[in-house]
Amino acid sequence: MLHDARRRPCSRTVTDATVHLAKVRAVTDPPPHILRSDALDNRERILGAARALFAAEGLDVPMREIARRAGVGPATLYRRFPTKQTLVTEAFEDEMRACYAIVDEGSADPDAWRGFRLVVEKICDLHARNRGFTDAFMAAYPGQVDLAAGRERTLNAVAGPARRATKTGPLRADFVLDDLILMLSAHRGIHATSAAVRIAASRRFAALVIQAFQAVPERSPLTRDAPPASGAPLGNG
Template sequence: MTPTAAPGGTPDEQPGAGLRIDAERNRDRILAAARRLFATEGLGVSMAAVAREAGVGKATLSRRFATRDELVDAVFADRMDGYAAAVATALADPDPWRGFTGYVHTVCAMQAADRGFADVLTMTFPAAKALEKRRAEAYHGFLELIARAKGTGHLREDFTDRDMPILLMANAGVVNAAGDAAPDAWQRLVAHMLRSYANPAAPLPPMPDAPAPTALYRAMVRLTRPGTDRGSEGH
């Protein structure tokens, strides 16, 4: 006998049999849909929008992911692995200052590549246990990275671990505001911030070019149109 679907959902479980193949497919579709929407629109996307994008009912979504935190945890697990790995790579660099500047640029580039991840790095999700565990691991590695970079004499003594969240908040704002109109604007921000963290004579990567005036204008126009999707400029 075929199981009956809940209203708005799809049949996806058999008592005592674990997840059926169609349930696994539903989960994969939900994750793929959430990744697409979070990457382009940020974490403000509703759970209902994720269900529509995945082609499943809200009841099915709720069975797979009871809360937004659970969905965020699953969607960004690999990206948080990459975030933690970035610290390990920086600590492995024989030049601690180069490791520090490389880490800052890498993390900000991860934000720029995924609007949802830009939000994740500036928010906390207490119920997303795996995600928060990886964040804590990255944080402790970053503390060591700061100490090593200061030991080279290149990182200012008044730099603290709290300056990184400030940078990430600022970078998320630039990424979200500039969109596809000025997609590389974040690199200019990061370069300026690294210069503010450095002692005189510290070696630094070249300063990227500023965005073209027309690109910044399109970004500012974009900000006057709430709800305008990234990539829609000029259409």
Template sequence: MPTRKPPPLRKDARRNRTALLTAAKAAFAEEGLNATLEGIARRAEVSIGTLYRHFPTRMDLVAVVIADKKRAWIKAAETAVAMESAWDGLAFFLERTCELQAGDLAFNDIASMRFPHAPGIEAARKRAYDLGGRIIERAQAEGSLRPDLTPADLAFIVWAQSRISEATHAIDPDAWRRYLAITLDGLRAKAAHPLAVTPLRPRQVMRAQLELGRRRLR
């Protein structure tokens, strides 16, 4: 590996770095990923220059703050694929994804693709997408999931949910569950009526992601 181990940080530097991450985590969660960097520096009681020394770009900060949830997300997908009941796997995956974004506008922004170029997210997204495909296949093979659903549809369902948790996270952190339950009822094979509109092709889904990202961020 070409990367050298970074030299140890000085004590004050370590303290400031921690303070910045704490402040950023809170600010991003409350205000979304476009929280102002100056505000984060103020919150951490550190000068703006120090913020930039530690995190030269906003993305560097985002990457660290997001890391945990990103891992949790992938793990949820892997767990879902391994569940005995494929339907339960699907429901678990959707619930867990929505749970991660509820009350955390940072992950909400990520899940809604408002930061399409967030670092390290690309890979996680691809992985989650692939796993999502397998979750769907299994549930369709099992006969519990409507046969016309595609992996891209999963993304749209999560995006749609993201607006609901965006609206309700401060009022009732569990409100989104109600609407996810309704959607799940619509996903069952027994409930399915034929869909008149075809799903977006993968290329189009990517463009839709970028479109969401264009909206008032960055």
């Protein structure tokens, strides 16, 4: 009995200390959802910085420069993306998700023609901003991402608003989905001396394409935010 009596106070002391430590942790540790939110924010900033730098400078950009542009430490970058290839691949998949989001937004618009125009305009803008990244990724990692499946998903999503826009009149009756592929192929031919000029030329190209797709084209003025991609203004004859 004496032996048991001596053990009980010690047991209570350990238990009390454990409870106290748990209370301290409950007060000082950040809630789990805040950590998840911070991690998600870091991930998005890293991917955004990576996409921008890869598009402007190619895939040889140092990981430390990506971390600096994203506003995180190298340790945070490597914790989320242990290798350069992991980051490059995830950034490209993020690019594809951005494309899918544009198509889904256009498909959800109750005005089929407006949704169709949105898809043309925003996809052209996305490609104009990040074309360098796409080209570099495909050259460095051929076959890493199933582009055929991505194209099929995009075309299937656009098919709905395209059919509705054809029935209601704004979209020309002889439009086929292959016309979008032709349009994107032509859009890749835009070359410019700077990103700003390329984006401006892309917007003008999209406006021309939309007019060409209309059953009765609206001859609204085209945007002239910057000189032509060639840098040389056209004469009058």
